[in-house]
Amino acid sequence: MSEKTPYEKLGVSETAPFEEIQKAKDHLSHKHSDNFETIESIESAYDAIVMERLKLRQEGKVNVPDNIRFAEHEKKVSSYFSASNFNSIFDWVQQFIDIPSFNDILLKTGIFLALSLLVGFLRPQSSLTPLFLALGVFVNIYFLNKKENKLNRALLITLIMLSLGMIAGGSIIQLFYDSNITEEFSQSFVSIVVFFIFWLSSSFLH
Structure with a gap:
């Protein structure tokens, strides 16, 4: 069958x-x-x-x-x-990522690196750290506003990045450093972390 x-x-x-x-x-x-x-x-x-x-x-x-x-x-x-x-x-x-030109990224790298070095070298003079941090805020706003000419957006992003940088810097200090570190060192370290995040946002954020 x-x-x-x-x-x-x-x-x-x-x-x-x-x-x-x-x-x-x-x-x-x-x-x-x-x-x-x-x-x-x-x-x-x-x-x-x-x-x-x-x-x-x-x-x-x-x-x-x-x-x-x-x-x-x-x-x-x-x-x-x-x-x-x-x-x-x-x-x-x-759509949120920007690919900067070589000259553009070189300029931003130079500025934020210079601010980081100044904050690091002037650690004993802690009164100057907030001044350089404020300068970094204005620089970041300027670069972000230059991309799309939207000041409110640049202000908002800069405030968010500033908060993220301060939180990240403070968290790193608590995780990897003991309680004996000076206030000057803490301010300088947090400022350097903020400058790094500013560099990322101004360079690669659309």
């Missing part, structure tokens, strides 16, 4: 519409839910029919509803949406 065709296994004709094939597959799967081998045979028959119908569809010989899916197709669709979502996130992040 010859082996049954996929259509015969599901008990449908070769001209049966997909809705009938789907119902037959669901009915048999429910009926034989306790028999793994039978379920596997039903699934294989259904997949074979789907593959055949999709092949015929590509050849223009039969219409297959768009809601028909099988394992390989699901993986492709999933991969497509994953790549699409990744690209969307990348594009969203990219």
